[in-house]
Amino acid sequence: MKVLAIHNIKGGVGKTAAAVNLAYEAAGAGARTLVWDLDPQAATSFYFRIKPKVKGGGKGIVKGKTELDDRIKGTDFDNLDLMPADFSYREFDAQLDATDKTNRLAKALKPLASQYDFVFLDCPPSISHLSENVFAAAHGLVIPLLPTTLSLRTYDQLCRFLDERRISPKRRLPFLSMIDRRKTLHRDVMTSFPAQHKEALATGIPYSSVVERMGLERAPVRAFAPRSAAARAFADLWDEIATRVG
Numbered sequence: 001m002k003v004l005a006i007h008n009i010k011g012g013v014g015k016t017a018a019a020v021n022l023a024y025e026a027a028g029a030g031a032r033t034l035v036w037d038l039d040p041q042a043a044t045s046f047y048f049r050i051k052p053k054v055k056g057g058g059k060g061i062v063k064g065k066t067e068l069d070d071r072i073k074g075t076d077f078d079n080l081d082l083m084p085a086d087f088s089y090r091e092f093d094a095q096l097d098a099t100d101k102t103n104r105l106a107k108a109l110k111p112l113a114s115q116y117d118f119v120f121l122d123c124p125p126s127i128s129h130l131s132e133n134v135f136a137a138a139h140g141l142v143i144p145l146l147p148t149t150l151s152l153r154t155y156d157q158l159c160r161f162l163d164e165r166r167i168s169p170k171r172r173l174p175f176l177s178m179i180d181r182r183k184t185l186h187r188d189v190m191t192s193f194p195a196q197h198k199e200a201l202a203t204g205i206p207y208s209s210v211v212e213r214m215g216l217e218r219a220p221v222r223a224f225a226p227r228s229a230a231a232r233a234f235a236d237l238w239d240e241i242a243t244r245v246g
């Protein structure tokens with residue numbers, strides 16, 4: 001079982017869009033796939049038409065006692081399950097901070113190792129104690145970045161943090177999201193970012209109204225717009241990530 005965290009310090013960069021669409025691609029390729037919606041905003045759960053839990057999940061995980069198995073729900077798609085968000089995750093960080101443990105997520109996921117090929121963690125925007133747990137559990141960090149100066153600056157800050165924790169660049173999988181090729185800055189970043197960061201994925205996700213429509217359709221892009229450029233881009237991105245993480 002490979003664990004992939006969709007993570008960024010910044011909000012609104014396309015983490016949930018990536019989690020939903022990459023998980024759909026993995027499941028479509030036949031991999032037994034689980035998405036864990038760690039964000040109390042519960043957008044991933046919304047896209048998969050599953051109600052978030054109201055309470056209770058976070059504390060048990062922090063104490064190392066929660067069985068995740070009975071919280072998992074099936075989705076409308078083959079091979080694709082979801083662990084819905086839980087509003088108690090709002091307190092996750094403070095609770096994890098109090099224990100000073102960074103292995104809680106990894107420990108909670110361990111019993112699922114024989115059930116899934118891939119687990120996607122859709123993370124809230126932060127750099128926190130929860131992030132430390134995510135980094136300890138994940139084989140790869142999938143990091144969506146807007147092609148803007150501030151977004152790239154935040155990536156450098158994240159890299160310094162990962163360097164301090166000796167998380168190898170090989171485990172970092174940054175890619176550009178919401179690319180608008182009409183913008184000179186975006187075209188420039190498409191050239192400069194991979195030149196400066198060898199770990200960068202070659203596939204980027206275009207800015208697309210089809211991705212925005214996910215909220216209306218409540219489904220991954222390829223399920224309702226299979227021939228769109230965005231659907232092709234997520235499929236290519238998944239191929240690249242699957243190759244990188246083996």
Ligand SMILES: Nc1ncnc2c1ncn2[C@@H]1O[C@H](COP(=O)(O)OP(=O)(O)OP(=O)(O)O)[C@@H](O)[C@H]1O
Pocket residue numbers: 010011012013014015016017018039041043123124125177178179205206207208209211212213215
């Ligand atoms: N490729 C895209 N093209 C156009 N709109 C996009 C694209 N990707 C995401 N969006 C839109 O941008 C907004 C933020 O996207 P998303 O929720 O995936 O980001 P996020 O990083 O998960 O946000 P948060 O940090 O709040 O969890 C949403 O309204 C989404 O529909």
